[in-house]
Amino acid sequence: MSRVKLVIWDADNTLWNGTVYYKDKDSVTLKPGTSAALKEMTKRGIKNTLCSKNYYEDVEKTLDKFEIKRYFDSPEVNWGLKSDNIRKLIKKFNVLPSEVCFVDDDPFQRAEVLSQMPDLNVIELGDPLDILSLPEFRLENETEEDKERVKLLKEQRNREEAEKNNKDDYKEFLKDCNISMLIRPVEEKDWERVVQLFNRTNDLTTTGNRYDLEKLKDSYNKKETEIIVAELKDKFGDYGLIAETLIDTRTENWEIKDLTVSCRTMGRGIGSALLISIMHYAKERKAKTINGILREIESNWRMKPLYVKRGFEVVKKEGNETTYGYKINDQLPSYNSWLKVKRIK
Helix, strand or coil: CCCCCEEEECCECCCEECCCCCHHHHHCEECCCHHHHHHHHHHCCCEEEEEEECCHHHHHHHHHHCCCHHHECCCEEECCCHHHHHHHHHHHHCCCHHHEEEECCCHHHHHHHHHHCCCCEEECCCCHHHHHHCHHHCCCCCCHHHHCHHHHHHHHHHHHHHHHCCCCCHHHHHHHCCEEEEEEECCHHHHHHHHHHHHHCCCCECCCCCCCHHHHHHHHHCCCCEEEEEEEEECCEEEEEEEEEEEECCCCEEEEEEEEECHHHCCCCHHHHHHHHHHHHHHHCCCCEEEEEEECCCCCHHHCCCCHHHCCEEEEEECCEEEEEEECCCCCCCCCCCEEEEECC
């Protein structure tokens, strides 16, 4: 079984609902999950292109409207036979027919293409995200997190759809989601995910640092650092491990060396809840102060208010790195009202 290197998508009623050639072009809607599927395939090194019976201008406008044009290379959009256009694409991308997947909602077009290229993978998709579950699209050396990826993406899509229907009061929407957060020390089963999260996160990170698994475990085993992780659930499903922090707790003056949150949970107050939990741990263990490092990189601007909003003050600033400090007292900040937080010591 060959791994797919190229996906050739039909457009109308495949990427989106509706047709861009007829009068209903203004009512065309992107299929939920399309953007997430394209983004995930790009991350997996799979190319995407188009083969659509349409005028190119109509398709291009729709790709721009839905902000997915960047995912498609060298599209063939015309009124010719799809089998002829797919042959051109196979030659352009220099792939074998067995390394190509053609997605089309129309059984006639699928049959026409398959009659000319029997080695091609030809499919119909009701849900764009289902393509990621096919054996030909699996990652080599999949982690447990990777295996759960489609399920997690579908849960995230359901959250986003529900959020669209509750725009008037976002906080009330969050309360209705029944979000629960479990904060606990790292366990042996977590290490692969811990390193993956540190090394893949660019937006919700306080440093942008990357870590080697064995070095991180060695530092932990020598008790030079502690790692606290967070799991998340809501009424739509289970996120798994979505946040973590690296702390030096060897003295009564704690130092948060790193704090990272999965971008899938953006806008739910997860980073602040993890930081407040660290403050509670520090107080219970008789620490006097906590320092936290924030190194500004190109994409982590959302993390800039993290420490200040929890009452930390600037201790030192050198270049793009700021150290914030907090003196432990009896009045620690409160968790956001929509979060149910449980800590394990």
